[in-house]
Amino acid sequence: MIRTALRHHAPTELAEAVALLDSHAERAAVLGGGTMLVPRLTRGELDLDHVIDLRRLGLGTATVTDGRVRVGARATYANLLAAPAFPGTAQLLQRVAGGITGGPQIRCQGTVCGSAAYANPSTEVPAALVALDATMHLHGPGGARTAPAAAFFLDAYKVDLRRGELLTGVTVAARPARLGYCKLKLAEGSWPIATAAAVLPPAGAADHAPGYRGAVVTLGAISTRPIKLDLAPVLDDAGRLPGDADVDEWVAARIGEPWEDELAPGGYRRMVAGAVLRRALHRAHEENR
Ligand SMILES: Cc1cc2nc3c(=O)[nH]c(=O)nc-3n(C[C@H](O)[C@H](O)[C@H](O)COP(=O)(O)OP(=O)(O)OC[C@H]3O[C@@H](n4cnc5c(N)ncnc54)[C@H](O)[C@@H]3O)c2cc1C
Numbered sequence: 001m002i003r004t005a006l007r008h009h010a011p012t013e014l015a016e017a018v019a020l021l022d023s024h025a026e027r028a029a030v031l032g033g034g035t036m037l038v039p040r041l042t043r044g045e046l047d048l049d050h051v052i053d054l055r056r057l058g059l060g061t062a063t064v065t066d067g068r069v070r071v072g073a074r075a076t077y078a079n080l081l082a083a084p085a086f087p088g089t090a091q092l093l094q095r096v097a098g099g100i101t102g103g104p105q106i107r108c109q110g111t112v113c114g115s116a117a118y119a120n121p122s123t124e125v126p127a128a129l130v131a132l133d134a135t136m137h138l139h140g141p142g143g144a145r146t147a148p149a150a151a152f153f154l155d156a157y158k159v160d161l162r163r164g165e166l167l168t169g170v171t172v173a174a175r176p177a178r179l180g181y182c183k184l185k186l187a188e189g190s191w192p193i194a195t196a197a198a199v200l201p202p203a204g205a206a207d208h209a210p211g212y213r214g215a216v217v218t219l220g221a222i223s224t225r226p227i228k229l230d231l232a233p234v235l236d237d238a239g240r241l242p243g244d245a246d247v248d249e250w251v252a253a254r255i256g257e258p259w260e261d262e263l264a265p266g267g268y269r270r271m272v273a274g275a276v277l278r279r280a281l282h283r284a285h286e287e288n289r
Pocket residue numbers: 029030031032033034035036037038054073099100101102103106109110111112113114115117118122123124125161165166167168190191192
């Protein structure tokens with residue numbers, strides 16, 4: 001039960017939502033699916049007067065147009081899974097949606113944009129969006145603007161959302177590519193300890209074909225922000241990785257301060273990062289032959 005008086009707003013216009021958010025500033029929060037916000041209010045971790053519910057703004061769809069996937073702020077993981085298969089690299093979003101460990105309840109309630117706005121390092125969405133070079137669509141008192149995902153995620157629980165701004169959606173380009181994803185978790189019902197998304201040029205294309213940067217792997221849940229690694233410096237002429245120990249050392253050196261939480265200490269995350277990266281890369285090769 002939420003024990004404080006709270007005003008629920010469900011605006012039908014984006015401008016109204018932004019005006020509410022702007023005028024109440026620190027006393028208001030956006031409600032996506034509520035999987036994080038509502039329990040935090042129940043536990044008294046947040047002291048708010050207003051909740052701005054996005055459900056009547058028509059932002060609940062995930063659509064594919066001209067090789068791009070646009071995910072609205074209110075699109076849940078279940079909405080993504082109910083949509084036709086996303087083409088190319090965009091299918092990573094459906095893989096993440098299908099693997100959310102909270103089961104149907106969380107998949108029907110939680111949103112991709114809510115996860116992005118919350119930016120919990122131990123979640124998959126931030127790194128998936130960085131791996132896909134997603135564009136974040138933001139709307140605030142000054143109107144609409146966009147930001148690349150890599151610049152949007154600033155730190156643990158910290159994103160580039162300015163006063164009165166909300167995230168209206170994300171867009172990812174659905175490029176043809178070989179994709180491999182790996183999620184390490186303690187148990188079926190556990191959150192990720194480490195994730196890796198490998199994106200390689202399509203089979204047969206040169207490593208540095210236009211629009212590609214060779215093999216790129218984005219690590220998630222390892223640090224406060226996603227870590228995007230271009231593997232070109234470590235691959236041999238045939239595109240192979242060196243020995244496991246060398247890869248582990250190379251990856252570990254690029255982690256900086258690893259993320260710690262109740263699931264795993266930072267040292268463990270640093271230790272497993274190389275293995276998770278290798279597995280994603282292996283899957284990108286094996287699953288896209
Ligand atoms: C049991 C359980 C299991 C889970 N398992 C996984 C897992 O395996 N992998 C994984 O990656 N994640 C997992 N999650 C996390 C889940 O992905 C997030 O809880 C969910 O996506 C958050 O979305 P939401 O719409 O419910 O956000 P909300 O709870 O509504 O909001 C979260 C925060 O973001 C803000 N916000 C929401 N939408 C917007 C917006 N459009 N603009 C600006 N601010 C906004 C809110 O004000 C709030 O601060 C799990 C969660 C639970 C509870």
